[in-house]
Amino acid sequence: AEAFVCDVGDAEQVDALFDHAERALGPVTALVCGAGVLIKGGVADLTGEExxxxxxxxxTGAFLCCRRAFRSMR
Structure with missing residues (x-):
């Protein structure tokens, strides 16, 4: 098993992650989008940054990962 780390909200990091993973493990055959954040409190209390x-x-992270995985699966 191997672990990979990236900011899924950053397209360049996602592309680099998939490139590295494909070199190490071969073509992508499945994707699980498990990254996520949860900010405590209601929408009215969120800051713009949050x-x-x-x-x-x-x-955006799910979109970028799915887009890159789909390209690999073609």
């Missing part, structure tokens, strides 16, 4: 971090990780 909102941006949540969207970047939970939404």
């Amino acid at each position: 909102w941006d971090r949540t969207i970047a990780t939970n939404l």
